[in-house]
Amino acid sequence: MKAVVYHQYGSPDVLESTDIDTPTVRDDGVVVKVHAASVNPLDWHNLRGDPFIARLSAGFLKPKNKILGADIAGRVEAVGSNVKQFQPGDEVFGGSGVGGFAEYVCVAENNLVLKPSDSSFEEAASVPVAALTALQGLRDNGQIQPGRKVLINGAAGGVGTFAVQIAKSFETEVTGVTSTRNLAMVRKIGADHVIDYTKEDFTRNGQQYDLIADAVGNRSVSDVKRVLSPSGICVVIGFSSLALMFQVLLLGSWTSLTSSKKVGLMLANINQTDLNTMKALLESGKVTPVIDRQYTLNEVAEALRYLEKGRAQGKVVITV
Ligand SMILES: NC(=O)c1ccc[n+]([C@@H]2O[C@H](COP(=O)([O-])OP(=O)(O)OC[C@H]3O[C@@H](n4cnc5c(N)ncnc54)[C@H](OP(=O)(O)O)[C@@H]3O)[C@@H](O)[C@H]2O)c1
Known part of the structure; x- marks a missing residue:
């Protein structure tokens, strides 16, 4: 072969x-x-x-x-x-x-x-990898619930495009962060709001989010803590540097232990139950x-x- x-x-x-x-x-x-x-x-x-x-x-x-x-x-x-x-x-x-x-x-x-x-x-x-990462990050690590305010950093990528649609399927209010050329696409797949990171810093715009799914991993723990609601959760999926990965491991764990906010990383796993959940979401048209x-x-x-x-x-x- x-x-x-x-x-x-x-x-x-x-x-x-x-x-x-x-x-x-x-x-x-x-x-x-x-x-x-x-x-x-x-x-x-x-x-x-x-x-x-x-x-x-x-x-x-x-x-x-x-x-x-x-x-x-x-x-x-x-x-x-x-x-x-x-x-x-x-x-x-x-x-x-x-x-x-x-x-x-x-x-x-x-x-x-x-x-x-x-x-x-x-x-x-x-x-498999991208959608199950998005699903497990939002549902298991992020404890997503209807009505919550969810922000997806890296909304235009492989994980992000699934995360936006999966978050919408949980009836949440979704904000997608991406660059100028992808704003229309991220809106089209269901984001209620979009932020152009070349023009606006989502950690300094005065908004608060109950759940942040970060598929870029380019922000410090103190940056994401600032925009989390009092019992908000930030799930860091990808990393732009090893230094930020260790920061999330150490400072994120400390934050989760000592405050009502949680910041942590996740590791996806492939399993039949979640593949079947995605199969159903595709068949229902909620995710494309x-x-x-x-x-x-x-x-x-x-x-x-x-x-x-x-x-x-x-x-x-x-x-x-
Ligand atoms: N923890 C796990 O189990 C797990 C599983 C799968 C993947 N991952 C990790 O998750 C990350 C994302 O994976 P992926 O498959 O989505 O990668 P990908 O498809 O290569 O992501 C590319 C996207 O990242 C966006 N992006 C780049 N810089 C950005 C920034 N500063 N702000 C917002 N968006 C930005 C780009 O949008 P623009 O062009 O608009 O900037 C592009 O759409 C990777 O680091 C990967 O290793 C982790």
């Missing part, structure tokens, strides 16, 4: 398209013929081995897994002897963790669900993936170069 592999950490230049053996099916696994995959910042972190802590799971000196790609959608080709929920021919989507930038990948049964009937493979492949660009399997390096610039408008997908 065709796959995009890498043997050493580096820029997208180290990726090569090559032919390798098709994966064999594990007892608890499902071999999926990949129709579409999507790219996430974790792919370029794992490609570069940067920040260095990414290597704790990806491999210290060399990558342990040679194929990137955490989000896939496709058709079941073969099922393991213990698999109960799927059969060959089923259209599925889910989280492969690694291995998605290939024609076939073996995925644990519990990381897949049936594809929403009306969604394309590209739309379904855009969902925003797809920025599509690349082919031969163009994974270009897709990662584009994503790494940090200017994606929604999700970037690979059509296999």
Whole structure:
């Protein structure tokens, strides 16, 4: 089968398209013929081995897994002897963790669900990491409730475009923070208010929010505390520097212990329950993936170069 592999950490230049053996099916696994995959910042972190802590799971000196790609959608080709929920021919989507930038990948049964009937493979492949991060950040860490005032920092990105729509599905009042060129798109996907960060600092405009989902991670703990309502929660999803990550870990935990406000980070996990929640949100029309660009399997390096610039408008997908 065709796959995009890498043997050493580096820029997208180290990726090569090559032919390798098709994966064999594990007892608890499902071999999926990949129709579409999507790219996430974790792919370029794992490609570069940067920040260095990414290597704790990806491999210290060399990558342990040679194929990137955490989000896939496709058709079941073969099922393991213990698999109960799927059969060959089923259209599925889910989280492969690694291995998605290939024609076939073996995925644990519990990381897949049936594809929403009306969604394309590209739309379904855009969902797992970004949408489950948004869902878990808002619902589990952020304790979202109807009527609350929610701010999404980074509203135009992969996580942000899902977060805006998921927050609206909880009947909240949503403010999206983005740059000038994305204001109209963020309004279109449902934000009640938009803030152009090139013109206005959301931490100094006199507003208060019950929940901040921060997919950029470029603000200090004291900045976000200032705009949180008295029992407000800030969930930091992404980071623009390691220094800010450690600040949220230490000062954020201290804030959460010593005041009624909470500031903390989150780590998403792929599971069937939340994939099915997203499937239902897609089928109800409450969430529609925003797809920025599509690349082919031969163009994974270009897709990662584009994503790494940090200017994606929604999700970037690979059509296999
Ligand atoms: N904790 C977890 O489990 C988890 C899971 C998934 C992702 N993440 C992290 O979450 C972050 C976001 O992921 P993603 O997939 O959404 O990335 P992405 O799609 O690459 O995000 C790009 C978006 O960021 C926006 N942006 C850049 N600088 C901004 C700023 N100063 N203010 C507001 N928006 C800004 C850009 O909008 P403009 O062009 O308008 O600036 C662009 O739309 C990444 O750091 C990722 O590593 C964490």
